[in-house]
Ligand SMILES: Nc1ncnc2c1ncn2[C@@H]1O[C@H](COP(=O)(O)OP(=O)(O)OP(=O)(O)O)[C@@H](O)[C@H]1O
C-alpha cells in the first residue's frame with residue numbers, strides 16, 4: 001500500500017529524482033547492495049557493534065540496577081549519578097569516547113553501551129523495588145539465600161520492569177549506534193548512509209534507511225514481543 | 239488428663255497461676271520440636287516503642303498441631319516470624335529440633351495469608367521451587383511435586399498459571415509447596431482467613447487429613463476460635479498489648495473434626511466465655527482510643543465478633 005502511494009507520488013513528478021527516487025530504483029539499489037554484499041557487510045558490522053555494546057550494557061545495567069534497588073548506599077550514590085546522567089543525550093558522550101578509545105570500533109561500542117546501560121539500570125532498579133516483600137520472605141523460608149535469592153526470585157519477579165528498561169535501552173542504543181556511525185567514518189550502516197549522501201545517491205540513502213527501520217521493527221517484534229507473550233502477569237501477589 | 243472424649247474434658251491452664259515445672263509435667267513425653275523461651279519483641283515507631291511480645295514461652299512436641307489465637311495486632315504474626323527466623327527477637331531464644339535457630343531455613347516453612355506463589359512459574363514449578371533450591375534433580379523433583387499435588391487434589395492443574403487458580407486452590411498449592419520440602423514443621427499464619435466459609439471448611443478437612451498422614455508439627459495462627467478448636471490439639475490464647483500467652487486449652491476430640499460439629503461448637507463457646515474478660519478489656523481499651531473513626535470501626539468489629547461465636551475475639 002505504502003509502496004504504491006510512493007510510486008504514485010513519483011509518477012506525479014512533483015520532486016526531481018534526486019529528491020525522491022522511485023521505489024523501483026530503491027529496490028534495484030537494495031538488490032545490488034545485497035549482491036555485491038556491501039549492504040550485508042554494513043548490516044553485519046552494525047549488528048556486531050550493537051550486539052557487543054548492548055550485551056555489555058545488559059550485564060552491567062542489570063547488575064547496577066540490582067545494587068541500586070537492594071542497597072541504600074548504592075541508591076544514594078550510583079542511583080543519583082545515573083538519574084543525573086540520564087538527562088545527557090547519548091551522543092554527547094562521543095567526544096569523550098573518541099578521546100578514550102580513538103577513532104575506532106571501541107568508541108562506537110562505548111556509545112552504544114552508554115545509550116542502553118542507564119535505561120536498563122533504572123528499569124532493573126524499579127523492578128527490584130516493586131518485588132513484593134512477601135515473595136522474598138516466602139523464598140527465604142524455603143531456603144533461598146544470597147545469589148540464589150536473586151537468581152530465582154528477585155530477577156524473575158522484576159523481569160517485566162527489566163524488559164521495559166531493555167526495550168528502551170535498545171532503542172537508545174540503536175540510535176546512538178547510527179549517530180556514531182554517521183559521525184565516525186568506519187563502515188557500518190550509518191556509514192553507508194553517509195556514503196549515499198556524499199555520492200548524491202538518494203536511492204541508496206533511502207534503501208539504507210529502510211533497512212534500519214526494518215531491523216528496528218524486527219528486533220522489537222522478535223525479542224520483546226515474544227518475551228511479553230511468554231510471561232503472563234497477574235495483578236498483585238499470587 | 240484425658241479420661242474420655244467430650245466437652246467435659248476441656249482442660250485449661252491459666253498461665254498466670256501455673257509455674258514452670260508444673261507446665262512441663264502436664265505436657266508431652268514426646269520429643270520436643272519447638273521451644274520458645276522468654277521471647278520479647280518491641281518495635282520502634284513514631285510514637286515511641288511498641289512492646290509487641292513479652293516473655294513468650296512455648297513448647298511444642300513433634301507431630302503436634304498447635305493453634306495460636308489472639309485479637310488483631312496482638313503480635314501473632316510477629317511471633318510466627320520470629321519462629322520462622324524472618325525476624326529477630328529482642329531477647330529470648332527459639333530452639334527448633336534441638337538447635338538454636340539462626341535465620342530462616344527450609345526446616346520451618348511458612349504458609350502466609352496470601353499464598354505467595356510465584357506468578358512467573360506454573361503450578362508444578364512452584365511446588366518444585368524449594369526442591370530446586372535443595373539441589374534435587376529435575377526428574378526426582380517432578381515426582382515429589384506430583385505426589386504432593388496429588389495430596390491436595392490438584393494434579394489436573396499442574397500446568398496451569400497461578401492467576402488461573404482460585405484463592406482456595408492457591409492456598410492448596412502453597413501447602414503442597416511447603417510439604418514438598420519435607421520440613422520439620424509448618425508455620426501457618428492465618429492461611430485460610432481470606433477464603434469463604436465453604437472453601438475454608440473443605441481446607442480444614444484436608445489439612446487435618448494431611449496432618450494425620452504426614453504427622454508434621456504445625457503451628458497455626460488464627461483469630462478465629464472455632465477454626466482453632468477444629469484443627470488443634472492445643473490452643474494458646476494470646477492477650478494483647480503486650481502480647482502474652484494468657485491461657486492454654488487442650489482440645490481432645492476425635493478427628494477429622496468438622497467446623498459445625500456440636501462438640502467443636504461447644505468447646506468454642508466455653509473458650510469464648512473464658513475469654514470474655516479479655517474481650518471486655520480489648521473493647522474498653524479501644525473505646526479509650528482517641529481517634530473516633532478508628533474507634534467506631536474497631537468497636538463494630540468487636541461487636542460482630544461477640545454475636546458470632548466463630549468470629550474473632
Ligand atoms: N515492622 C514493624 N514496625 C513497627 N510496628 C510493627 C511492625 N510489625 C508489627 N508491628 C506492630 O506490632 C503489632 C503486632 O503485629 P502483628 O502483625 O504481629 O499482629 P497480628 O497479631 O498478626 O495481627 P493480625 O491478626 O491483624 O494479623 C501491631 O501493633 C503492629 O502495629
Ligand SMILES: [Mg+2]
Pocket residue numbers: 314315316427428
Ligand atoms: Mg497477622
